[in-house]
Amino acid sequence: MRLHWIPFIVGIILTILLDIVITRKLWRTGKRVGRVLAVVQEVLSVAVFGLLIANLFSIPVGKAAFVEHWAYTGKLLLAFLILSIPKWIWGLFYGVGSIKGMRSDVATVLKAAGVALGTVVFITMLQGTLITPKRYVVTEQVLEYKSLPAAFDGYTIVHISDMHLGTYVNDTSFVSRCVNYINALHPDAVCFTGDLVSMTVEEAKPFKEILARLHAHDGVYSILGNHDYADYMPRLTDDEKKADVEELIALQRSAGWIMLDNSAAVIKRGNDSIAIVGTANYGDFPFPVYGDYGKATQGLDGVFKVHMQHNPYMWRKALVGKEDAPLTLSGHTHAMQFVLHLFGLKWSPSSWRYPEWGGLYTQGEQHLYVNTGLGMVGPPMRVGVPPEITMITLKVKK
Numbered sequence: 001m002r003l004h005w006i007p008f009i010v011g012i013i014l015t016i017l018l019d020i021v022i023t024r025k026l027w028r029t030g031k032r033v034g035r036v037l038a039v040v041q042e043v044l045s046v047a048v049f050g051l052l053i054a055n056l057f058s059i060p061v062g063k064a065a066f067v068e069h070w071a072y073t074g075k076l077l078l079a080f081l082i083l084s085i086p087k088w089i090w091g092l093f094y095g096v097g098s099i100k101g102m103r104s105d106v107a108t109v110l111k112a113a114g115v116a117l118g119t120v121v122f123i124t125m126l127q128g129t130l131i132t133p134k135r136y137v138v139t140e141q142v143l144e145y146k147s148l149p150a151a152f153d154g155y156t157i158v159h160i161s162d163m164h165l166g167t168y169v170n171d172t173s174f175v176s177r178c179v180n181y182i183n184a185l186h187p188d189a190v191c192f193t194g195d196l197v198s199m200t201v202e203e204a205k206p207f208k209e210i211l212a213r214l215h216a217h218d219g220v221y222s223i224l225g226n227h228d229y230a231d232y233m234p235r236l237t238d239d240e241k242k243a244d245v246e247e248l249i250a251l252q253r254s255a256g257w258i259m260l261d262n263s264a265a266v267i268k269r270g271n272d273s274i275a276i277v278g279t280a281n282y283g284d285f286p287f288p289v290y291g292d293y294g295k296a297t298q299g300l301d302g303v304f305k306v307h308m309q310h311n312p313y314m315w316r317k318a319l320v321g322k323e324d325a326p327l328t329l330s331g332h333t334h335a336m337q338f339v340l341h342l343f344g345l346k347w348s349p350s351s352w353r354y355p356e357w358g359g360l361y362t363q364g365e366q367h368l369y370v371n372t373g374l375g376m377v378g379p380p381m382r383v384g385v386p387p388e389i390t391m392i393t394l395k396v397k398k
Helices: 005-028 032-056 063-097 104-130 173-185 205-213 238-254 313-319
Strands: 137-145 155-160 189-192 220-222 263-269 272-278 304-308 327-330 340-342 345-347 359-363 366-370 388-396
Touching: 005 032, 005 063, 032 063, 063 104, 155 173, 173 205, 173 388, 189 304, 205 238, 220 272, 313 327
Parallel strands: 137 388, 155 189, 189 220, 272 304, 304 327, 327 366
Antiparallel strands: 155 388, 263 272, 340 345, 359 366
8 A cells, every 4th residue: 555645644734623623613612512522533533643653654574564564554544534534524614614705594504514414424434444345246247249159158257356365464254255155156267357465475375275265167367466566565675576476376376276477278168269368467657567468368369368457457558459359357446445326327536547447348349347356455445336246257149
């Protein structure tokens, strides 16, 4: 998790100023309830701010210790956001309602609206923290292709992504439930599109036996995401990062997963065949470009391909228009762990960076599916975007 320091510092300063205003207003009510609320909210704010800042400047030595440390920091950051965002909303409405010359009735409505909206946001954030991350959803897609070999008509793929196992530290219960559900679907293949961890291979070690339980008729295929390269882990040399990645790949292979790193696996049904292609992470700025579709598909001319790429950025950048890339499976975005649902439409701030941020996208005869992930990175919260398991059925287009 990378904190953008300027917005973070501005957010803290703004929240402190709002705390002062809120505390003074509650205290001036002269009522016991108001004064108790003033003290409680001030104590909570000071405690969260202090612990968060202390944590950010006390990075422990050792990868295992860092996993627990950063998970705890994420929870503190979440507490900061839950306490602060409703206050920012209230402060905005209160500030507008306090503009000189504002009609008193309009000012009263604005201030009341600020309190109401701030309360709704507070409750929504609590739900996104305590409930939504534990309730996965299953999305079903039926995709038709003229180029799909007849023997693969009805072929099923479970697509999962972005486990970020450090989210759970040593609590394996949620991942275990997901594995049990996927196994019960009896898919032909499972495709995991990267970010097994957030920082280091240490996150995955408590989950090795559970990952080994995941199975499919033709195998479990995986690729690396941007977080799997140990680039977010502080104090590691290049050689240490390389060793961490190699250990992560070895762990997945020991669990029975088939790691595709700019390579492909061919699946046969009689005389027909398809290929599961996996490319290394194809980063958009500031991430490095490791993915090489040409290398991964060498010798596979004319074979129907299911392409696994962590970052959906690659699809429009390098694959749209290629007839031999009918289906691409990606993850990476998490939909920024926030989706607003309104009148049947969905919007995520992730759309500011990624045109394809969640769900199915079509360009001519090509499809991209972006899975919004199972785990979390940064604040452990999902608002309007529960963990996702995608069940894809391939059909021959008549």
